[in-house]
Amino acid sequence: MEKERIDYNLIEAVIAQDRKAQFQLFELTKKMVYSLAFRILNDEDTAHDVLQDTFVKVFQEIKNLKHPEALVSWMKTITARKAVEKAKKQIVFEKLSSAEDQCEDHFEAWFDAELLDQAIRSLPPGSRAVFMLVEVEGYPHQEVGKMLGISESTSKSQLNYAKNLLKTRIKTLLQA
């Protein structure tokens, strides 16, 4: 993984504004950053904007990073926040009925990562953002609520709604 190849010397060089080191860090982490942005936004151009903003911020503020070992998670946080900022206009949270936000345990199908990725990208923007932030990036519901401007309970119900939708989409994709 990228973590193993990002050593302390590289971070030191990036802090010293060494352009080669900056490029090396970009090459090591660009897929991670772009993929996260792209999954939240589901739009290539906006995801590229987020990628650019994220790396500019990383290179400018890396000198303030107290724990270099947390560089990757720090970069993910920046990416997620930037993506949410960009997506806020298109993110609309629909009112869910009580049946929709209940997560069903019953699921009899086997799927792989490719299929899951397709299903995630087909989710509505609001529930997709919640799913990515909670399930993939591991943010607590409270923080996700703050980031998206929703309550903690809305975040939870949106996550359950996203999971139910994923099951349906995966079944549909498997049948296709």
Place this chain on the structure above:
Amino acid sequence: MKKLPEHSPKASAWEDLLKKGTFQSQLDNHLPTLPQFAPQDAAWEKITTELDRKKVIPLWIRWSAAAAVIAILLFSLFSINRTEEKIQDAELLTENPVEIDNSAVEVVPSEVPTSKETFTSSAENAPGKFSPKKKTKRSIEIIEAPKMTLPELELSQSKNQSLIIPETKVPEAKIQETLHQVSISWSKIKPGLQIKTSFGRMESGLGQKPQASSNENSQITLEINN
């Protein structure tokens, strides 16, 4: 073909398999291995361009921004001071109409002795009941003012009680005669300054009349000479 011995799995194998087949466990397995997407090749160039642009600009923008902020602060402080001065001037100059409810103010007339013998001249100036001439438009809160009473003037039975001040009416148009004559000349023969006095000649003309005297002989007589 040799037949190798078969081993049977654990009894819980099927249950374990079912557990792994749940949606949540499949999610947990596949989410870390989701396919990754690569950005465009031009992404790095855009980032370096943005970094270089942000490097150059701050050198002069920061100074100009700081200067602008200071200028704005100074101007705002100056304008605030000016407006405060204007407000103070306006407060001093303008009269805000405030209605006064006269019923709230009650002044009890002081008890003035009515003896004409003693204070005939001051009787006119005695304070009466307060009656404002104009009802202004000021409106203030009604405050219950305490009843104000002037202390009673008690004249002791002293000799001053019988003091009489006769009324002397001096015509305003009458010019007082003087007993002094002053002649001034600037010639060489006559003295420059001559003063003639006629004291003792017109004693009656002096108008030395007692202006205040007691009506009894035994009492003190006050004489005031001009």
